[in-house]
Amino acid sequence: MKRMSRWTLRKRLVVAVVTLLALAAVVIGFASVVSVRSVLLGRVDAQLTAATTRSSGAADEGPGYGGSFPRNAQPPVPEFVGVPGQAAGTLGAIISGGAVRYAGYLDEAGELRPLTTRQVAALLSVSLGGAPESIDLGGQLGSYRVMAAKVGDGAMIVGVPLADLEFTLGQLIAVISGIALGVLLLAGGASYLIVRLALRPLDRVAQTASDVSELPLDRGEVALAVRVPDDDADPNTEVGRVGASINRMLGHIGAALSARQASENKVRTFVSDASHELRTPLASIRGYAELTRRSGEELPEDATYALGRIESEAVRMTAIVEDLLLLARLDEGRELAQDPVELGALVSAAASDARAAAPDHDWHLELPADQVVVTGDAQRLFQTVANLLGNARVHTPAGTRVTAALDANDTTARIRVTDDGPGIDPAVIGSVFERFVRGDVSRQRASGGTGLGLAIVAGVIDAHAGTVAVESAPGRTVFTLTLPLARANPAIGVTAAPADTGHTAPSAMP
Numbered sequence: 097m098k099r100m101s102r103w104t105l106r107k108r109l110v111v112a113v114v115t116l117l118a119l120a121a122v123v124i125g126f127a128s129v130v131s132v133r134s135v136l137l138g139r140v141d142a143q144l145t146a147a148t149t150r151s152s153g154a155a156d157e158g159p160g161y162g163g164s165f166p167r168n169a170q171p172p173v174p175e176f177v178g179v180p181g182q183a184a185g186t187l188g189a190i191i192s193g194g195a196v197r198y199a200g201y202l203d204e205a206g207e208l209r210p211l212t213t214r215q216v217a218a219l220l221s222v223s224l225g226g227a228p229e230s231i232d233l234g235g236q237l238g239s240y241r242v243m244a245a246k247v248g249d250g251a252m253i254v255g256v257p258l259a260d261l262e263f264t265l266g267q268l269i270a271v272i273s274g275i276a277l278g279v280l281l282l283a284g285g286a287s288y289l290i291v292r293l294a295l296r297p298l299d300r301v302a303q304t305a306s307d308v309s310e311l312p313l314d315r316g317e318v319a320l321a322v323r324v325p326d327d328d329a330d331p332n333t334e335v336g337r338v339g340a341s342i343n344r345m346l347g348h349i350g351a352a353l354s355a356r357q358a359s360e361n362k363v364r365t366f367v368s369d370a371s372h373e374l375r376t377p378l379a380s381i382r383g384y385a386e387l388t389r390r391s392g393e394e395l396p397e398d399a400t401y402a403l404g405r406i407e408s409e410a411v412r413m414t415a416i417v418e419d420l421l422l423l424a425r426l427d428e429g430r431e432l433a434q435d436p437v438e439l440g441a442l443v444s445a446a447a448s449d450a451r452a453a454a455p456d457h458d459w460h461l462e463l464p465a466d467q468v469v470v471t472g473d474a475q476r477l478f479q480t481v482a483n484l485l486g487n488a489r490v491h492t493p494a495g496t497r498v499t500a501a502l503d504a505n506d507t508t509a510r511i512r513v514t515d516d517g518p519g520i521d522p523a524v525i526g527s528v529f530e531r532f533v534r535g536d537v538s539r540q541r542a543s544g545g546t547g548l549g550l551a552i553v554a555g556v557i558d559a560h561a562g563t564v565a566v567e568s569a570p571g572r573t574v575f576t577l578t579l580p581l582a583r584a585n586p587a588i589g590v591t592a593a594p595a596d597t598g599h600t601a602p603s604a605m606p
């Protein structure tokens with residue numbers, strides 16, 4: 097049952113139709129054979145009764161000798177079997193004193209033939225005075241219908257062959273089986289075709305559903321235009337109702353997705369507007385604080401301290417606002433610049449910045465001999481490498497060895513930043529690329545990060561159709577960025593390093 101419930105509807109319907117038809121064929125065939133048999137048997141019994149009457153008449157007339165009898169048959173037996181009117185195959189036996197005195201049958205030529213001992217023994221089982229019985233005599237005689245009647249102080253058994261009846265029934269069974277088999281095959285094929293045709297719309301409905309399942313619905317503007325074709329969405333048919341329901345559902349989902357997208361857009365616009373608006377007041381705060389500090393007037397010590405804090409916090413906040421603005425713009429899918437960028441110079445510039453910022457770390461650079469050019473936004477790409485190197489600087493103790501490596505194969509460029517620091521906090525390793533995810537502050541040399549650095553790395557690399565990956569264990573942390581190489585248009589000139597970062601690419605690292 098369990099196995100059947102996993103069959104396709106198509107298979108189940110076809111199997112059900114064929115099984116039912118087969119059952120019907122068996123019942124009809126069985127009933128026909130049984131009724132024909134009883135009719136034929138009635139006829140044979142009538143023949144048997146007539147033969148018995150003829151024979152017993154002859155037997156009553158006293159002993160006589162048949163010309164073809166075995167001469168030594170003792171005692172002499174009446175020629176009761178071959179009386180006129182008896183059909184070929186008629187069988188007769190005389191039993192007296194518990195023994196068979198004579199037993200024989202008429203052959204096709206009308207000659208009397210004796211029975212074998214085994215056939216005689218079979219005759220002895222026939223009950224006296226009873227209704228006709230069927231027995232099997234074996235050999236060339238086969239089945240017989242026999243009847244025992246009392247004659248004098250003995251008994252007489254007369255039988256007629258059932259061969260004709262068996263042949264007719266055999267013929268009937270063969271014809272019925274043949275027809276049934278043909279009908280079953282036809283019905284099986286026809287029902288398969290019909291079911292297939294009837295279920296074809298269901299396949300199209302399923303195809304629509306699977307088309308929808310392949311659409312990226314989780315983000316971005318979603319145009320849910322896929323619908324079940326009108327022909328398969330006719331509510332007057334069962335499959336049509338499924339199609340129509342799916343279309344209604346798709347309509348709902350489409351509306352919900354548009355609403356979600358609209359509200360997401362609103363939030364993004366809000367964040368990017370807010371960040372943008374905050375830049376100016378922050379610049380003013382920094383400016384005024386600096387102005388006051390430089391005014392030359394003698395300020396109380398705690399006022400100087402407070403001014404320093406105001407300035408440093410304003411700087412920090414500016415960085416956060418810039419990060420938020422960048423993330424909001426990446427989310428909005430704003431077009432990035434599409435320039436050729438030479439990664440070797442970019443990585444080496446970022447590394448030299450990092451080295452300048454933390455001379456107490458051990459910085460290394462591994463660059464390939466050839467240029468590695470990708471298409472994209474140099475400034476943003478520089479920022480990703482700077483963020484990774486900044487992390488390797490901020491989240492590791494002094495003396496940590498940090499390696500920035502660049503290599504490329506035929507299609508992709510790969511940037512790896514490796515450090516032998518304490519590794520990423522295991523509590524955040526699975527989500528470091530998400531926003532505002534920071535590790536345990538006590539593990540860090542300098543606290544104060546916002547947890548946006550790696551989110552920006554992931555966002556920028558994603559916008560460049562690249563991938564980010566991280567592997568971390570105490571003593572070895574590796575960030576890997578891959579980017580598709582720009583091989584398509586070598587005619588475009590190469591931007592060596594971001595023009596507006598103010599960095600000069602150093603020729604070599606120590």
Ligand SMILES: Nc1ncnc2c1ncn2[C@@H]1O[C@H](COP(=O)(O)OP(=O)(O)OP(=O)(O)O)[C@@H](O)[C@H]1O
Pocket residue numbers: 483487488490491492515517518519520521524528533534535536544545546547548549550551573
């Ligand atoms: N090289 C590293 N070694 C150890 N921990 C790291 C390393 N790089 C990142 N981390 C961990 O991953 C966290 C997330 O990094 P991310 O750059 O996103 O944020 P942040 O550095 O804390 O703040 P931000 O970069 O925004 O100033 C960090 O807080 C730190 O715990």
Ligand SMILES: [Mg+2]
Pocket residue numbers: 483486487545549550
């Ligand atoms: Mg960081």
